[in-house]
Amino acid sequence: MNDQTLNGPDTPRGCPVAHGGAELIRLYGPEAATDPQAIYERLRKEHGSVAPVLLEGDVPAWLVLGYRDNRRVLDNPRQFSRDARIWRDWREGRVPETSPLVPMVGWRPDCVSQDGEPHRRLRGAVTDGLLAASSRGVRRHATYFANKQIDAFADAGRADLVADYADHLPMLVLTRILGLPAGEGRRLVESCAQVFKGGEDGLLHNERIMQILGELAQRKRTEPGSDFTTALLEHPAGLDDDEIVSHLRLVLIAAHTTTSNLLARVLELVLTDTARLSGLIGGQLTVSAVVEEVMWDTPPLAVLPGRFAASDLELGGHHIEEGDLLLLGLAPGNVDPEIRPADGVALQGNQSHLAFSSGPHECPGQSIGQSIIEIAVDVLLHRLTGLRLAVPPEELSSTASTWESRLDSLPVEFAVQDT
Template identity: 75%
Template sequence: MTDQLSNGSSAPRGCPVAHGGADDLTRLYGPDAALDPHSIYGRLRKEHGALAPVLLEGDIPAWLVLGYRENRRVLDNARQFSRDSRIWRDWKEGRVEATSPLIQMLGWRPDCVSQDGEPHRRLRGAVTDNLQSIAGRGIRRHVTHFANKQIDAFADEGSADLVGDYAEYLPMLVLTRLFGLPAAEGHNLAVSCAQVIKGGEGALAHNDRIMEILGELAERKRAEPGSDFTTGLLGHEAGLDDDEILSHLRLVLITAHTTTSNLLARVLQLILTDTSRLAGLVSGQLNITTVVEEVMWNTPPLAVLPGRFATADLELAGHHIKEGDLLVLGLTAGNLDPEIRPDTGVSIQGNQSHLAFSGGAHECPGQNIGQAIIETAVDVLVHRLPGLRLAVPADDLTSTASTWEARLDSLPVEFVAQTAAV
């Protein structure tokens, strides 16, 4: 870890420590951030309020939005806070290299996430139309099929790790079916998607591997169309070109898999560390949607959302933001903002105003699909494995965070050993 800003980078102009050097700014990456991001968010809130200057990988400066209302303002106002990274000052002035891991999350691509206004509406329409189309084509049936196959692999052992053996790969297996990919690609794609989100030196190579697989998929579907998401994009009336097709395949694959797998693991963690919730699900007295909603408030699958770029000089939460500054959205911090949740023990049942799905024009268009995958995966699991229980004390469960997310490391369980489903 370097002690000074790399590539001549400087802290965000206008921040309270703009002239203090990198040692005065908090890094959202590295060993300290990986262990306890919640403490970092709390300390930053105490020191800076609802908006804090931070450093991303490569010691690139950004503003972390911590307040719930401030997150909403940024998400809902594309005129002041654009998703188009071509106006990012540190990129324009050469402080962010093309090989930086940040580019995988923040770099401009010809997709709907990277654009605003009419270009965004055109491209997003193609995505939402096709997501709605595949949502009606037996997603729960696909999830049930792959969930049972995953469980069959460990059912007779009486124990498993529900992260590595279940949640980490199940959403990708479903996505391979929806995309028209061979299921055999699922494992490698899941690993590569996780590495792109995690960042680090391998992010670029893993992204290249994803693009290679998706490029081959698009060529195959041009020759052999099917009733899948890929074919739908290829034939959509919006007339997406080759680069737009590949960029949207990548976008949906990475975001859908990484967020759904993370959320599934967190939902399983919650029900296994609270036996009353597990009993309620098995008996049918508790609706799984209620559990998912609670997790989306307290541990959203993306802790920090990339990113928005100030279109002009402006004020936010008492800080002076300069045109071209990067802002990253603290979804977890915003959901736990004491200004709106002074007592996190109060029930939020039925309250869907959390930030987990982002917001504004760029709100996640595939949330219903993710919810269907999670609800079905949990239902199959709890009914397949009688006696399901956590195999370690709840306090022994650990997570590892990157800049963008905090993933559960493992979820060891025990149960009554079962024969494979027929």
């Protein structure tokens, strides 16, 4: 048995492969970390729009690769539930509580893990809280922290726009939205990243996040403010303590990870294409248009966890059994040749990408993330004269986990302003 595949008699119990002897590809490990797109295309070629895969611990799942099949899963919660309590491998004890999959896939008392009326109740509280937060100066917070981050490297004439800017700016804005001190936000950047990377460190950092947010919720009970945490505590839906902390975690991890990753990719696209950079500086191109393009080609979440088959059914020509885990392939779905043929289709103004998910669980914080990115790019381009890549574009690299592919660094140079 090699590092990437399992065959025939080595296939684990509960594997979603109906045809014996089929090769199972792991969505983790060295190949997945360096070239996930190659894995997606290999799976598409071998299995079609839905493919059997293995996750950490050789836990079986189905990866949905086709655009239309992704839409079917996302838009039909009766067939494809978000409630991990029906996950067969979990119910039958093949996924331990110590699995690094649990923080990403397991059931929690939040709106993402619910369907129907429980989902509507919790989702309403989150949406109302985010709406209130977005009306209280998200763009002002983003402008303030963008300038603070740039101040730290503006006199050096060079920076890494991933480590020095994109990794931290969204979290600093989120700390204001949630009501956390900025110092906590800087520590939480690493913890969020580790949860997505998985492994034992992911579990430890998830516990750290829950502890910090639990303390925040307790503090806001006695010291309420104009923040998302207070909005959840005071919402008429009457969320209990576990629901409050779980939703703080959900917003923190999802919003930070997707926004920081998206910001890095937008900056990468702008700095590797002088026409786009000139268009932004000259006003012929908007940041939102660049964001839209990135959403199609390199969505901030490549794979979205997860859905669970509510009954036996057919999907993409495969027999899916009740309780099977399905993963939404947002990145492979967006480049599905059935909707994006080789000769290309115009994407400008087309917002039907999968990057924000869809259906009842579609991302509720899209406008906040968009605002942070627009401000971040605008402030950067106005503050730094002569901004350019410090390395050839082909030297830029990315590292992927099961769920995302992150730009490793974005070294730049720029003119130092006279003081």
